[in-house]
Amino acid sequence: MWRLYTILILFLSCNSQKHSERKIIDTHFHAFAYDEYGYPAPPNEITGLVATEKSNEEVTSNMIAELNKLNIKFAIASGPTQMILKYQGLDNKRFIGGYYFSPRYSFPDTTKFLELIKNGTVKVLGELGLQYSGLTLADSLMVPYLDICNRYGIPVALHTGLGDAGTPYSKCCPNFRNYLGNPQAIEEVLVKYPNLKVQIMHAGWPYIEETKAILYMYPQVNVDIAVIDWALPVKEFHNYLEQLIDAGFSKRIMYGSDQMVWKDAFKISIDNIESAKFLTAQQKEDIFYNNAKKFFGIKD
Secondary structure, eight states: OHHHHHHHHHHHHHHHHHHHHOOEEEEEEEOOOTTBTBSSOOOOTTTOOOOOOOSHHHHHHHHHHHHHHTTEEEEEEEEOHHHHHHHHHHOTTTEEEEEEESTTSOOOOHHHHHHHHHTTSOSEEEEEOGGGGTOOTTSGGGHHHHHHHHHHTOOEEEEOSOOSTTGGGSSSOTTOOGGGGOGGGGHHHHHHOTTOOEEEEGGGTTOHHHHHHHHHHOTTEEEEOTTTTTTSOHHHHHHHHHHHHHTTOTTSEEOOOOOTTOTHHHHHHHHHHHTOTTSOHHHHHIIIIIHHHHHHTOOO
């Protein structure tokens, strides 16, 4: 019996070591301040975790500690520019800046946007929460920014799918509509800019057929599985992911946490991918690291 117990401990130890050694790129990390959602922040509606950080220094320290623990080597970090700079000041190689847009934040003029690109602060346009303002990527507001991204090879990361229940009734986002998050809404942009890389965030959930159609027709598009990998029931997440895998898109799917201010989202999302029995070892490596490395041109 003791021998069996020893073997079990060694087995679990090996599995844990393997898990911790897997390299990960988080393509949907938010560089948010401690009071982004007010203070104290609301609890994680899935786990109940309450963020206890009382300063931006605590936020960056705790988030980086979590990234280190889970071997997350790189993060596409979107948020207010001052928070991106704070993270980059602590680890410039790991944190790849993304210009964030939501109803709380406005776009800079194109001169400022170009400056952020040229000085290396921003290498991705997004997360773009255009849907929350009643807009899509095809809106005329986006034309000068898409022209710049196309010229400088800057990927665009677009919020798609849904939002929190009741979003159209909230003070922030009365113009939010579900249909604006349908990935099909970006098709004319993809036709106009055939070399523009676009990241469909949240993998377009629940618009599976439209997401598959966009992926099939436009090879410059990848998806991330952020938030649906921890906020959805696991069975629903696995069903959606398996449909993308079965459709042949295992090289176009990227891990993301969308952790916002709740650090528990990292481990839950990673575990929910690890537990997907339909994924091969190679497919997991691709989702966690290889696909994002290629898409963003990340150098180890």
